[in-house]
Amino acid sequence: MTPSLLPVLPEIVLLVAACAVLLLDLLLSDARRHVSYWLTQLTLFVCAWVTVSTADLEPVRALHALIVDDMLSDLLKFFCYFAVSLMLFYSRGYLVARGLFRGETFVLTLFALLGMMVMISAASFLTLYLGLELQALSLYAMVAMHRGSNDASEAAMKYFVLGALASGMLLYGMSMVYGATGSLDIYQIAQLVLSGGGNRMILLFGLVFIVSGIAFKLGAAPYHMWVPDVYHGAPTAVTLLIGSAPKLAAFAFMLRLLAVALVGLGFDWQGMLMVLALLSMVLGNVIAIAQTNIKRMLAYSAIANMGFMLMGFLAANLNGFSAAMFYVVAYVLTTLASFGVVMLLSREGFEADRLEDFKGLNQRSPWWAFIMLLVMFSLAGLPPTVGFYAKFSVLEAAVNAGFTWLAVVAVLASLMGAFYYLRVVKLMYFDDATDTTPIAARSDNRVLLSANGLALLLFGILPQPLMGLCVVALAQSGFL
Numbered sequence: 001m002t003p004s005l006l007p008v009l010p011e012i013v014l015l016v017a018a019c020a021v022l023l024l025d026l027l028l029s030d031a032r033r034h035v036s037y038w039l040t041q042l043t044l045f046v047c048a049w050v051t052v053s054t055a056d057l058e059p060v061r062a063l064h065a066l067i068v069d070d071m072l073s074d075l076l077k078f079f080c081y082f083a084v085s086l087m088l089f090y091s092r093g094y095l096v097a098r099g100l101f102r103g104e105t106f107v108l109t110l111f112a113l114l115g116m117m118v119m120i121s122a123a124s125f126l127t128l129y130l131g132l133e134l135q136a137l138s139l140y141a142m143v144a145m146h147r148g149s150n151d152a153s154e155a156a157m158k159y160f161v162l163g164a165l166a167s168g169m170l171l172y173g174m175s176m177v178y179g180a181t182g183s184l185d186i187y188q189i190a191q192l193v194l195s196g197g198g199n200r201m202i203l204l205f206g207l208v209f210i211v212s213g214i215a216f217k218l219g220a221a222p223y224h225m226w227v228p229d230v231y232h233g234a235p236t237a238v239t240l241l242i243g244s245a246p247k248l249a250a251f252a253f254m255l256r257l258l259a260v261a262l263v264g265l266g267f268d269w270q271g272m273l274m275v276l277a278l279l280s281m282v283l284g285n286v287i288a289i290a291q292t293n294i295k296r297m298l299a300y301s302a303i304a305n306m307g308f309m310l311m312g313f314l315a316a317n318l319n320g321f322s323a324a325m326f327y328v329v330a331y332v333l334t335t336l337a338s339f340g341v342v343m344l345l346s347r348e349g350f351e352a353d354r355l356e357d358f359k360g361l362n363q364r365s366p367w368w369a370f371i372m373l374l375v376m377f378s379l380a381g382l383p384p385t386v387g388f389y390a391k392f393s394v395l396e397a398a399v400n401a402g403f404t405w406l407a408v409v410a411v412l413a414s415l416m417g418a419f420y421y422l423r424v425v426k427l428m429y430f431d432d433a434t435d436t437t438p439i440a441a442r443s444d445n446r447v448l449l450s451a452n453g454l455a456l457l458l459f460g461i462l463p464q465p466l467m468g469l470c471v472v473a474l475a476q477s478g479f480l
Contacts, residue, residue, distance in 0.1 A: 007062040007069035010051045010077060011117050017043035018110035025103025033101050037092065040106040041085060044113075048081045057476055061123060065185055068123040072255075072477035075469065076120045076248050083245040083332055084113050089448050090340040091237030093441070097347065100145055100235060108145075109241065112138035116249035122256055125174045125184040132170070132217070135249065136163050139242055143234040155233025162216070162226045170213025176206030177261070186261035193264035207265055210257060211272045217250045220310060221279035224303045231299035236346065236353070239295060240339035243302055244332045251328045254313065259321065259479060266316050273314040274406060280307025281413040288420050295353045297420060298338060301379055304417055305331050311410055312394030315401035318471065321479050323393040325470040330390040330459065334378045337452045341372050344441055344449065358424055360433025368439060369428045371453035378456045380421040381414050386459035393467065 005012065021043070025036045051074050059070035088109070095101040115135030122128040140163065144156030180198035181189045192198055216223040231239050258269050284304030291297040309331070312324035345352035345361075345368075352358075362369035378387030391414060398407045441449075459466055 004062065006054045007060050007121070008067055009054050010047045011114060011121075013050055014043065014047050014110060014114050014117065017046070018107055018114065021103060021110065022107045025107070028103075030102075033103070036103050036106050037088065037101070040110060041088060043110065044081045044085045048078055051077050051081075059477055065187075066124045066127045067121045069121060070477035071473040072479070073121045073252070075473045076252050077117055079248050079329055079332065080113060080116050080120070080245045083248070083336060084109060084241070086336050086340070086448060086452065087237065087240050087244060089445060090336070090343055091240065093445065094235070094237050094343040094346055098146060098235060100237070104145065105142070105237075108138045108142050112142070112241070113245065116245055119249045120252040122253075123186055125178065125186070125261075128186075128253060128256060129167075129171060129174065131249070132253065133167065135246060136167065139238075139246070142238045142241065143230060145238070146235045149233070149235075151233035152235065153233075155230045158233075159226050159230045166213050166216035166223065169209045169216075173206045173209025173211075173213060176202050176209065180206065186256055189261040190263055193262060203262075203265060204268060207262060207268060208272070210262070211269055211276075214250070214254050214257065215276050217253065218247070218306045218310075219299075219303055220276045220306045221283045221303055224280070224283070227303055228296045228299040231295045231302070232293060232353075236295065236339060236343050236351065240336065240343070243298070243335045243339065247306075247328055247332055247335075251309070251325060255321065255479070258313075259316070263316075270314045270316060273310050274403070277307045277310035277314065278406065278409060280304060280310065281410055282307075285413045285417040285420075288417065291420070292355055293353055294342060294355055294358070294424070297355070298335075301417070301421075302331075302335070304413065305379070307413075308391060308394050308410060311403070311406060312397045314403065315397040317397075317401065318474055318479055320394075320397040320401060321474050322467065322471040323390075323397040325474065326463070326467050327390040327394050329466065329470070330378070330386045333452065333459070334375055334387060334456060337371065337449065337456065338375045338379070340445075340449045340452060341368060341375065344368065344439060344445070347437070347440075355424065355427060356434065358427045359431040359435075361428040363433045364436065365439050367450070371450065372428060373425055374453050374456045376421040376424050378460070380418045382418070384460045385456050386463065387456070389460055389463040389467075 021036055021039050028035055055074045059068055061068050095105060112135050115131045118127055118131030122131055140156055140160045143159055144153055146152040178184055180202040181192045183189050219227040280303050284300045284307060288297050288300035309324050309327045312320050312327055342352055345357060374385055378385035381387045381391035395407045395410060
């Protein structure tokens, strides 16, 4: 352990900057909100620079062992900065058109990111729960920000009630593990559980509640009830935020709890994750077929994709964890592009959230139709996109760990999923356009969204650097 504040310097910078944006925004008129926006973007850049500057190859524990700064946390934080920055770039025009381009949006986004960073670096149940609640409360408020929308208010209420229930289950599970081991430190708990210390029955009951709480935060079936309603009801910019960076934090959260603290109960949580993965892949892909709203379709797609990620995770070895991490990163990259295109087609007074809104997109703009084609191919797991290699890597990890039957079910579920992804491609390329309104986009938005879409192709053709980065980060952080 170290008394230095260097391991938490990115969090300190982000907290100070969020408070500065909050205070500065009080002095700005509506016409000058872009100052708050660019200050938020600058904050993300500075945090990324600080994270890289203070990175250490060896894990460093700080703040009385409440925080661990390792290569895994640095890499996931960097991906979070990237995802949040792109979300702000993509949604700028969308937020302006709906009167949401204001300080509250930027401050809540930064506080949600701060919660994610605390979750990613947590080495204690205390900091894990603190980060989770900071992220969750910020997102609840962001879903409800569009006060003129009944859908947004309803989604926020559902999200808050179900989120509180899931947090309660998670906290109860943590308290049972604490009662059985007498410690909140995830590394001490790991040693006690591996050595046979603590009442096994209480530990198993605690594990059930913890896995339930994790499944809710991931949006895995059967704890998925909130996902379609929140994705549909929230402003699309907020939906993009919920569907991207928090997935990275949830992966780290699950890794710290299951692969570190409760690694001694691996056989037990493997069985639970197997059921969650199976239900998520089957239910998500089957129900998505019936959707006519693209945000709801992508919500059920998210449920199915988290099932695939869990399939890699339950291999419970470096190969499985790295495959799951690669899958989460690839999914977040794809989600950013998908909702980026949805917001690109939206305009003031019009939400491009129905499948019919994509009819004839190739006639209106062949380039954006091609970007959406890459997105759909990646989500479906078709080559040569990154989604193909991501699915292949988790399937390989599952088969190598002895879960061949689950891999077969996953392939069949993926075939079902291909139907509704390719339906969007069919609408774009083979149907006549019902809306001929020109697609207007800011130049920075066009460049970034194009690069985002092409990255899906690049990492599909050359996945080794990103996969290697995931393997090295996990190995250096002790996940062997």
